[in-house]
Amino acid sequence: MSATQQRPNLQRPSPQRKNQNSQGASEAKVAGTQVLGAWYRNHQMVAVESLAKLLAAPASSLMTWLVIAIALTLPGALFMAVDNLQQLSGHFETSGRMTVFLEQGIDEEQANAMQQQLSVLHSVSNADYVSAEEALEEFKAYSGLADALTYLDENPLPAVILVEPPLGLSKQELEGLVEKIQSFQQVDSVQVDMAWVERLLALLALGQRLVLVVGALLALAIVLVVGNTIRLAIAARTDEIRVVKLVGGTNAYVRRPFLYTGLWYGFVGGVLAWLMLALCWLLLQGPVADIAGLYGADFRLQPLPFGPAFWLIISASLLGLMGSWWSVQRHLTQIEP
Amino acid sequence: MVRFDRVSKRYSSAGTSGSDALSGVSFELDYGEMAFLTGHSGAGKSTLLKLMMRMETPTRGEVIIDGRNLSRMREGQVPHHRRKVGVVFQNHQLLFDRTVFDNVALPLLIAGASPRETGRRVRAALDKVGLLGKEKLNPIQLSGGEQQRVGIARAVVNKPPILLADEPTGNLDPELSAEIMNLFCQFQQVGVTVLIATHDIDLVECMGNRRLILQQGQMIAGNQASDELSARGLV
Numbered sequence: 210m211s212a213t214q215q216r217p218n219l220q221r222p223s224p225q226r227k228n229q230n231s232q233g234a235s236e237a238k239v240a241g242t243q244v245l246g247a248w249y250r251n252h253q254m255v256a257v258e259s260l261a262k263l264l265a266a267p268a269s270s271l272m273t274w275l276v277i278a279i280a281l282t283l284p285g286a287l288f289m290a291v292d293n294l295q296q297l298s299g300h301f302e303t304s305g306r307m308t309v310f311l312e313q314g315i316d317e318e319q320a321n322a323m324q325q326q327l328s329v330l331h332s333v334s335n336a337d338y339v340s341a342e343e344a345l346e347e348f349k350a351y352s353g354l355a356d357a358l359t360y361l362d363e364n365p366l367p368a369v370i371l372v373e374p375p376l377g378l379s380k381q382e383l384e385g386l387v388e389k390i391q392s393f394q395q396v397d398s399v400q401v402d403m404a405w406v407e408r409l410l411a412l413l414a415l416g417q418r419l420v421l422v423v424g425a426l427l428a429l430a431i432v433l434v435v436g437n438t439i440r441l442a443i444a445a446r447t448d449e450i451r452v453v454k455l456v457g458g459t460n461a462y463v464r465r466p467f468l469y470t471g472l473w474y475g476f477v478g479g480v481l482a483w484l485m486l487a488l489c490w491l492l493l494q495g496p497v498a499d500i501a502g503l504y505g506a507d508f509r510l511q512p513l514p515f516g517p518a519f520w521l522i523i524s525a526s527l528l529g530l531m532g533s534w535w536s537v538q539r540h541l542t543q544i545e546p
Numbered sequence: 547m548v549r550f551d552r553v554s555k556r557y558s559s560a561g562t563s564g565s566d567a568l569s570g571v572s573f574e575l576d577y578g579e580m581a582f583l584t585g586h587s588g589a590g591k592s593t594l595l596k597l598m599m600r601m602e603t604p605t606r607g608e609v610i611i612d613g614r615n616l617s618r619m620r621e622g623q624v625p626h627h628r629r630k631v632g633v634v635f636q637n638h639q640l641l642f643d644r645t646v647f648d649n650v651a652l653p654l655l656i657a658g659a660s661p662r663e664t665g666r667r668v669r670a671a672l673d674k675v676g677l678l679g680k681e682k683l684n685p686i687q688l689s690g691g692e693q694q695r696v697g698i699a700r701a702v703v704n705k706p707p708i709l710l711a712d713e714p715t716g717n718l719d720p721e722l723s724a725e726i727m728n729l730f731c732q733f734q735q736v737g738v739t740v741l742i743a744t745h746d747i748d749l750v751e752c753m754g755n756r757r758l759i760l761q762q763g764q765m766i767a768g769n770q771a772s773d774e775l776s777a778r779g780l781v
Binding site: 250451453459460462545546 | 629657700
């Protein structure tokens with residue numbers, strides 16, 4: 210019999226006696242470090258192995274990954290759209306620019322006097338006079354209806370004064386200003402460019418709510434997809450689980466590879482979703498810039514910012530983990546040796 | 547090391563009251579003792595082993611192993627208990643998706659041994675059962691006797707103080723059976739408590755160890771060490 214085989218005989222009584230001598234405490238500390246090391250080593254190994262297992266069956270793993278990625282891309286794209294619109298609306302949000310239409314037949318001099326009057330008002334930061342002729346030139350240049358306009362005998366456009374209130378004016382102050390301007394005799398009507406901004410903001414709020422609702426539904430879908438995939442993985446490894454439990458594997462030990470598998474499903478799915486969103490951005494930014502150009506706006510479609518992209522991947526990983534946890538809790542306890 | 551105190555186990559199926567797989571079984575095994583557990587099929591041998599591994603809990607009575615009462619053991623303690631009990635199964639319970647080495651290494655992996663320690667111990671265990679050269683093979687490429695020996699290597703690689711075997715020579719020829727039994731004797735000699743369930747009476751006879759005999763769930767012989775002779779007379 211070799212030395213190694215005789216060792217059990219020599220070592221067995223030692224665990225009981227070990228703590229009786231003075232070295233007990235330090236040995237316990239060493240043992241603690243070893244346990245922690247073993248625990249860390251096991252996590253590291255399981256993390257790598259579960260990813261390797263997924264990559265060993267690339268076709269089926271890719272299916273799950275794509276399902277997760279698409280489920281995340283939908284709310285992600287919606288978020289991106291809302292985010293961009295929000296930035297677009299940001300330019301108008303605070304300004305309550307108003308167009309003051311002057312009565313027909315008011316001459317240059319009267320109009321200039323009016324402009325002077327308006328510009329010294331307390332809650333007006335700027336007032337620009339646009340004569341009827343200037344308005345017509347502008348309209349010709351931008352509307353593309355220049356030819357049609359030549360058939361008109363007279364200028365149909367009224368002279369206007371563009372009034373810009375200072376930033377951060379409250380709604381009540383704005384209304385007060387409108388009333389005041391309207392009380393001038395030379396003023397025909399006042400149009401505040403607020404209504405459409407309000408509508409846009411309402412639509413954006415709806416969009417944000419939509420992102421939440423669609424996101425929640427698809428998050429649930431991800432949990433279910435991962436849960437089901439893990440259920441199949443558990444079924445395929447029933448024998449292994451049984452043997453591991455027979456030779457003293459704890460529930461945590463048995464659970465670990467499946468939880469890591471779920472985490473990997475979520476994480477890679479999240480990264481793929483981010484890539485898909487980046488691809489969407491690449492494909493759309495050109496056409497969007499063209500459209501914006503046609504409207505004379507200098508607007509560029511923004512990609513998904515780093516922060517939300519980070520959270521997209523983190524939440525995808527957590528959803529994968531949740532799905533596998535849910536499945537493991539349901540199915541693993543049923544497998545007993 | 548092992549103490550059964552008036553242990554009964556009743557499997558109750560829905561509707562029926564069920565019958566006792568074990569009733570009032572009491573016996574003790576000393577540290578480093580080797581004994582055989584015999585009896586006809588259905589006499590309760592497997593149930594007794596399952597109780598020792600805490601795969602089942604007794605309906606009545608107490609199973610005490612290494613000073614711990616298995617009935618009062620919390621669920622979380624069960625894995626740690628099982629690490630102290632090496633088990634050799636009749637159907638090997640090997641995993642065919644990995645090598646012989648990885649099969650034997652499983653208990654060490656679970657216990658968190660370092661890779662170096664694992665390699666050293668697995669090779670020592672495989673050397674012990676004479677399979678050192680086959681560590682890289684898949685168990686499916688091995689013969690029945692070799693698979694059984696892989697199972698034994700896995701059962702002892704963690705140096706458990708107790709070794710259980712359920713029909714370890716079930717489908718082996720007499721020569722191989724004797725070899726396997728010889729292995730168990732060697733483990734007993736290094737201080738392991740060994741309990742082997744078998745119906746291979748001839749082999750048990752020539753080994754001359756203590757015999758625990760179960761008949762319809764009752765231990766009819768061997769519950770006292772001094773019963774050894776009377777147990778022989780009953781065969």
